[in-house]
Amino acid sequence: MSRMVPMAVACPCGQPQAYEACCGRFHAAWARGDHAAMAPGPEALMRSRYTAFVYDLRPYLLATWHPDTRPAEIEPPEPGLRWLGLTVQRVGSTGGGDEGTVAFVARYKIGGRAHRLVEHSRFVRESGIWLYVAALDGAVPVS
Template sequence: MNVSDPCPCGLARAYGSCCGRLHAEHAANGTLAAPAPEALMRSRYAAFVLDLRPYLLASWHASTRPADLEPPEPGLKWLGLDVKRSALQDADHGTVEFVARSKLAGRAHRLHEVSRFVRERGEWFYVDGDLS
């Protein structure tokens, strides 16, 4: 993806100044620079769109992180992200409710989740989520 392309996360910003900045910082020095749970969730969605599995694994909390992620199914197309709400429970815990839409083999799919995030050592991590 070109840094001037629209960011897949749905914000009206170029990829390079949105999620691409977070992806590049992680690739360069291994840090997760998302300032809040919503920013991390959006960067994770963009990472799914772009198949950036190392970023997805690194941004997943160690207590729930899978050992590996399978590549996306051939033909999977991500169609968009809608963040319904984002909230901080305290300085180190947050939730984000979202709907991610995709299409595979001509069939539309929706993933509606309320995700939980935790901040450790100044970095936000995805913990888990409840599907709706």
């Protein structure tokens, strides 16, 4: 992983577990190449990706992004960016269990202003691993 993450703190994804028992276990599984212990579904992957944004774990974000839509790199976060929370609004599945969607709102603050990112994301499972594909209808940042 790209930086030290406090393992015993509450997980930023909003679940009641500590980071190491929640999204941290998926980040750690990826870091050691244990694909069998990766996120078991779209919601878990989306939460782990949000947490990866919080902790600036760009290699994890790239590794869990489908190669057909993955950018070559992810820019570093803007100085002063602070993630404030995540609300999962809806989870759905399609494609016989190998496709899913997650609608969510991610809140953040930058430059003294609060913002919300509203997104309905598509995920697919390939070779047993869930991957983020893209935002359906695009992500919508809202101030």
